[in-house]
Amino acid sequence: MQIKRVAVVGCGTMGGGIVQTAAQNGFQTVGVETSEQAAEAAHARIAAGLNRSFARGKITEAQRDSALANFTISSDLSDITDADLVIEAVFEDVELKKEILGRIDKLVAPEAFIASNTSTIPLxxxxxxxxxxxxxxxxxxxxxVPSMKLVEVIKTPVTLPENVQTFVDFAKALGKSPVVVNDVPGFIGNLLIVPYLTDAIRAFERDVADMESIDEVIKLGFNHPMGPFALSDLIGLDIVHDMAASMYEEYKDPRYFPPTLLKQYVRLGWLGRKTGRGFYTYDENGARS
Ligand SMILES: NC(=O)c1ccc[n+]([C@@H]2O[C@H](COP(=O)([O-])OP(=O)(O)OC[C@H]3O[C@@H](n4cnc5c(N)ncnc54)[C@H](O)[C@@H]3O)[C@@H](O)[C@H]2O)c1
Incomplete structure (x- = not known):
């Protein structure tokens, strides 16, 4: 099956980026959000993302304009019915995702594909x-999403190989480099990165050093583009928390247990770059302040 029409349910950080990338690569794409207001906000964020890509010379004016024409954002889930592929990108909450996937399943054609952008929930x-x-x-x-090349494609023991291949081909059509991974909690990326982030937060809690110093050691000592606190702010502290909690649930390894400080920041609504404050603070242009 060839994928032509794409739907993305949940158009926040990730879903919005997926809509932008799919629209930019010629796919007719519909995004779905929770309300008209949220849909309008998502549309504005995605349009701003396309304008940024154009301003940075990553896409031409014509590509930007055709991408803008290729996507719509709706507040009505039944607008996904024509999709060949639906990608779910709502919050990392297993009950919410199960409920949404059940509804998606009832709406789309029997041959359509369903994908989840979950970070840690077993597929x-x-x-x-x-x-x-x-x-x-x-x-x-x-x-x-528009600039990161990697997509982990997760297959379960029952995913048909030809369906994995269809998704791999779709990811390549988006200009991505897909890596196929088996269904273990955290896959490859988060299996390794989540305990690293929680270890860094606990190191700070134990007063090993301040956050800037920990970030500096990782940047300068290991040539990472950013340290664990800046990375947590980029990912979103709520997402880091939920990934850690979900992986702790599965592995019962204390390294995955969400650190107290992380939980406190999430309860304060300090979620990182997306709220202007996380471990660090950011101005309206996203620069550290
Ligand atoms: N943030 C990251 O770096 C990252 C990376 C890879 C994967 N993920 C995963 O992607 C998923 C989304 O994460 P995010 O960072 O984009 O979160 P986010 O909070 O930025 O966005 C989630 C969006 O889902 C919407 N939503 C919630 N319920 C909905 C519903 N019933 N119908 C339609 N929309 C709904 C919300 O309004 C919100 O805009 C999570 O599963 C997360 O684990 C996140």
Missing amino acids: VILAAATTRPEQVVGAHFFNP
């Missing part, structure tokens, strides 16, 4: 919420 749990588990894959894009 089999989500596949089982549909009547087509062999057509469900994990589509773990990385943030920011």
